Amino acid sequence: xxxxxxxxxxPLLALAGACTTxxxxxxxxxxxxxxxxxxLDRVLGKDARALHMLFGVPDLDxxxxxxxxxxxxxxxxxxxxxxxxPAAGQEPVVRYLDARTPAGEDFDRASCIAALxxxxxxx
Numbered sequence: 001x002x003x004x005x006x007x008x009x010x011p012l013l014a015l016a017g018a019c020t021t022x023x024x025x026x027x028x029x030x031x032x033x034x035x036x037x038x039x040l041d042r043v044l045g046k047d048a049r050a051l052h053m054l055f056g057v058p059d060l061d062x063x064x065x066x067x068x069x070x071x072x073x074x075x076x077x078x079x080x081x082x083x084x085x086p087a088a089g090q091e092p093v094v095r096y097l098d099a100r101t102p103a104g105e106d107f108d109r110a111s112c113i114a115a116l117x118x119x120x121x122x123x
């Protein structure tokens with residue numbers, strides 16, 4: 001009987017040993033990456049006053065009917081925030097964002113928000 005148990009235990013021990021890393025340390029837990037929209041919540045749904053507090057005075061302010069575009073320019077990116085009223089008679093809020101480099105190439109919106117919030121004009 002003892003021999004039969006040792007035949008079963010040895011493969012199980014080998015499998016258990018394969019689950020550890022060198023030095024007997026446990027592998028680091030898997031951390032989920034932050035959602036791609038992280039940082040956008042600082043701007044999306046905000047009104048012009050909130051943008052002014054975050055970025056300072058816009059470099060461009062264009063109004064057309066009920067829509068409004070506020071543009072903020074920095075050394076690494078340009079951010080266009082498009083504001084529309086959520087309902088008739090309500091304050092316009094940011095519904096769409098576009099970011100690009102000063103040369104016109106696509107740029108990550110969250111990174112642009114972070115960069116522009118640190119510019120001198122935002123303080």
